[in-house]
Amino acid sequence: MAADMDTEGAAARRELAVRAAVEQGLLDAEPLVCLLDTAGIRASAAALTAAFAAELPSGTPVLHAFAVKAAPLVPVLRLLAGAGLGCEVAGPGELALARAAGVGADRTVLDSPAKTPAELREALALGIAVNADNRQELERLDALVSAGPTASPIGVRINPQTGAGTIDALSTATTTSKFGIALRDAGARAWLVRAYLDRPWLTRLHIHSGSQGVPLALIAEGVRELHALAEEINAAAGRRQVDTLDIGGGLPVNFASDEHTPSYADHVRALREAVPALFDGSYGLVTEFGRSLLAKHGLVVARVEYTKTTGSRPIALTHAGVQVATRTVYAPAAWPLRILPYDAKGAPKGGEPVAQDIAGPACFAGDLLATARELPLLAPGDLIGVPDTGAYFFTAHYGYNSLPRPAVHGFAVAPGGGVRFALARPAQDLSAIVAEAGGGFRDALL
Numbered sequence: 001m002a003a004d005m006d007t008e009g010a011a012a013r014r015e016l017a018v019r020a021a022v023e024q025g026l027l028d029a030e031p032l033v034c035l036l037d038t039a040g041i042r043a044s045a046a047a048l049t050a051a052f053a054a055e056l057p058s059g060t061p062v063l064h065a066f067a068v069k070a071a072p073l074v075p076v077l078r079l080l081a082g083a084g085l086g087c088e089v090a091g092p093g094e095l096a097l098a099r100a101a102g103v104g105a106d107r108t109v110l111d112s113p114a115k116t117p118a119e120l121r122e123a124l125a126l127g128i129a130v131n132a133d134n135r136q137e138l139e140r141l142d143a144l145v146s147a148g149p150t151a152s153p154i155g156v157r158i159n160p161q162t163g164a165g166t167i168d169a170l171s172t173a174t175t176t177s178k179f180g181i182a183l184r185d186a187g188a189r190a191w192l193v194r195a196y197l198d199r200p201w202l203t204r205l206h207i208h209s210g211s212q213g214v215p216l217a218l219i220a221e222g223v224r225e226l227h228a229l230a231e232e233i234n235a236a237a238g239r240r241q242v243d244t245l246d247i248g249g250g251l252p253v254n255f256a257s258d259e260h261t262p263s264y265a266d267h268v269r270a271l272r273e274a275v276p277a278l279f280d281g282s283y284g285l286v287t288e289f290g291r292s293l294l295a296k297h298g299l300v301v302a303r304v305e306y307t308k309t310t311g312s313r314p315i316a317l318t319h320a321g322v323q324v325a326t327r328t329v330y331a332p333a334a335w336p337l338r339i340l341p342y343d344a345k346g347a348p349k350g351g352e353p354v355a356q357d358i359a360g361p362a363c364f365a366g367d368l369l370a371t372a373r374e375l376p377l378l379a380p381g382d383l384i385g386v387p388d389t390g391a392y393f394f395t396a397h398y399g400y401n402s403l404p405r406p407a408v409h410g411f412a413v414a415p416g417g418g419v420r421f422a423l424a425r426p427a428q429d430l431s432a433i434v435a436e437a438g439g440g441f442r443d444a445l446l
């Protein structure tokens with residue numbers, strides 16, 4: 001598979017950033033910080049844009065909408081907007097973040113399986129693209145659309161029922177998935193075509209059938225179903241009623257090494273093989289990538305507080321655990337993470353590999369980032385780096401044990417090797433934790 005990213009450059013930037021984080025005191029006040037490589041994020045956004053642009057006739061409308069849930073941080077959305085990307089949002093919180101980042105309504109797409117009437121009304125008033133999830137939502141939209149004009153392009157999400165990947169919880173295209181209208185259920189296809197003919201304002205079709213653990217060919221098979229349905233609707237309508245296909249996101253990420261595989265170019269190639277007509281310029285395209293844009297550009301850096309040996313197993317007790325790597329802790333087989341060892345100064349740590357457990361700070365036995373991992377024996381004061389955590393890890397904080405949300409710093413490396421950090425999210429302080437825990441309502445239950 002082709003790599004369209006400079007992996008050596010990214011690894012070199014990471015090593016400089018860890019050392020600079022120590023030298024510049026980022027780890028003095030807090031034992032845990034999260035870093036984002038802004039050059040890497042820009043490079044991924046550029047790779048995505050280039051991969052599709054290379055295959056589409058010029059002038060084909062394309063919106064790459066970043067799936068906000070992967071990294072719901074306003075400065076990240078702003079950075080991506082500067083690189084030409086929009087936002088895919090799944091509710092009022094994410095919409096508020098996109099708006100705070102200055103992302104326009106015409107660059108925003110609202111998907112979610114449980115939109116309230118108020119959310120739909122707001123989206124249509126703003127002119128945000130909306131993808132309906134189900135028949136009842138379409139009926140709500142009927143009422144709203146007939147009540148007044150809207151600039152919102154509106155589509156329907158389908159479930160191609162093409163099958164699961166290797167992670168059940170992330171497989172959106174199973175026979176019984178909760179998302180979208182199931183295309184292969186009895187009568188569903190005819191119902192959908194009729195629904196479009198009855199609603200001339202339905203101009204889009206939406207699918208999101210990929211995710212971690214889903215092979216590219218299976219994602220492409222879903223997109224082929226989407227395209228075929230659009231052609232069928234347009235033939236029945238006798239006009240190009242469906243003018244835009246939203247093909248979702250779901251490009252898997254390699255958590256085993258620094259290589260960006262599969263690449264966006266690989267993904268586009270798989271799509272081209274399965275659905276050549278997708279690239280003939282007859283449809284505008286929307287994509288909704290999340291994990292593949294951010295994952296490899298995030299790094300958790302945590303101090304080793306103590307070490308011990310229990311039942312002859314060395315254990316490093318660190319400050320990175322379930323609060324920043326929830327999926328890895330609860331489903332370690334599906335979400336293995338690399339652990340990079342550093343000494344107290346932030347230099348890569350060498351030494352004979354010893355099987356160790358890397359534990360987090362939370363008070364339950366399963367709070368482990370790695371079990372029996374072969375690493376140079378860690379000592380108190382050393383650091384661990386946890387790469388590939390830029391999406392759905394520290395940006396999806398889990399508030400167990402009232403552990404604070406750690407600070408997120410973007411970093412950029414100057415040509416001479418100097419590292420400049422920019423705070424993108426401050427660490428949550430104790431007063432914020434108390435306030436979120438009802439601190440202002442102390443006597444409410446008396």
Ligand SMILES: *Cc1c(COP(=O)(O)O)cnc(C)c1O
Nearest residue numbers: 067111208249250288289290291
């Ligand atoms: C989560 C989600 C995405 C992004 O998926 P990734 O695997 O992060 O690329 C895109 N579209 C929808 C509808 C989603 O729910």
